[in-house]
Amino acid sequence: MAFSPAFLDELNQRNPIEDVVGAYVALTRKGSNLFGLCPFHGEKTASFSVKPEKGIYYCFGCHKGGGAVNFIMEIESLSYPDAVRFLAKRAGLEVPEDNRDNSQYKKKERLWALSRDAARFFNEQLRTPGAESVRAYIARRGLTKSTVTHFGLGYAPNTWNALMDAMIAKGYTKQELLEAGLVSKHREKGTLYDRFRNRLMFPIIDVRGNVIGFGGRVMDDSKPKYLNTDETIIFNKRRNLFAMNFAKKSKQGHIILTEGYMDAIALHQYGFDCAVASLGTSLTQEHADILSKYTDEVVLTYDGDQAGQNATKRAIPMLEKTGLKVKILQMKGAKDPDEFLHKFGADRFKLLLSGSENQAEYRLRSLEARFDLTIDEQKVEFAKQAAELISSYATAVEREIYGAKAAQAAGISSDVMKQQISRAYKQRMAAQKKAQEKKQLDVYAAHQPHNRQIRYDNMRSAIAEETVLKMLLRENALFETAKELKPQHFSVPMFAKAYETLRRHWAEDHNAGVAMLSEVLTQEEMAHMTAIIHKDDPPISQEAFADCLRVIMSEARKASGEGDLRSLQEAMRKKKGYGGT
16 A cells, blocks of 8 residues: 555654664664664674664665665565554554555464463463373473463363364454464364364564464373474564573573573573573574674584584584674583583583683584594594684684694694695685676676666666666755656666656655655665665755756667667568568
């Protein structure tokens, strides 16, 4: 739906871009702009920029950008109207003529409410006679009453429809229960039944406090041992972490990443309120991106078996990609944090944390374990691979320290190892430089939009169109000078849409801002528009503006004339019998 210019202006004034983005990204001020790690891709150095005075964000790494509405569309996976509604609710604004029958956001609100009520139902069931086995299990695991309350643990009754009946009685539909992942459909009969039965229930809560799904541990020999909610429009296990809603508030300076719910809960109970767990899946890049928003350091506490070591090795590069410092905790005498805490207590775990290895040490030690260093041939191969590994370490200090350790392990001199590392490092840097130079060679390509779906077929006109739009956004009064300029004069279709929209808003309300473009431009087009606005501002003058208008009109006439000439030539060829019958 189209929203009025006045409403959109009020919406954006009440939702400052720095506040909207700041709810998801830790921002640091540098001059008049704010910078942070991009929430849309992994990075070590902050390339995500927010310009409060222009109401826009832009990432110089992945090239996503736009206004507050675009940011919410991207990060919450909402349509344009639903993102507007999201921000309106945030600001306490009523959306005019809000027909929300087909609203994705309205559906999400219903499923959040349903999941919250389901969590309350499960929690209440924990106190019923049928939950005796679950209460006994909780006692055996040493969970206190306050911990059970804190995490909202519950019990799914050993029946086929207890939850479904309770939720329908509250006014929810069977379709909503299905969409929330709380019931399943029988393949042959098509009947619905409770997905979770006779299980200890763990509500999964997102960072904004919404219940989005559940994990359930079975109380008998049924399989699977742990069952999670299937993917829904509110639950994505790749983008959420168990207990992140608590850990994001921790003051401990790091986040402890565990393999399971019980490990995370045990850590919280023993005072380590910075623990989180993945949701039945291995660590993803999305998880790493989430962690980087709330901490600078992650401690991995995966099990010490082969599967745990493999998971650790996979996790390290993903976490490092976001700029996180990574440490690895090695436990002896216990298979996981839960068992360690119950056997040895919180103080011993604190000592363990303080002595945890950094990722560089862990990776080198893991590499060393693969070789028999009593055999010369294996010493040589270890030295080669160690040099290659250490050459990837970020700082010269790391390369120096771990080079010496690798040399000692291989039984060679530090100078020889240093030469090997230096050679590997230079080769790595040369390859990176070559790739960068190749990228910079094509000047024409450098001026083309990063998104290949947006092309400049007429570079001269496109640059003038960029300048015109930038000037119009900075000084709306220039629309009076551009009366002869029509959308059809633009060579770039997205610029034509942008100009037409801005001109319409100016005519209706004498207010044309970049936020108005979100309703007509795609996310990719809006990101490109933001990139243009981020460029150095041209000096605003009637003369410069008029020059750009002349270029656009002139190139439009040429394009039109060339088209007419081609049509005439084609007609003549056909008339003479060339190229057709």
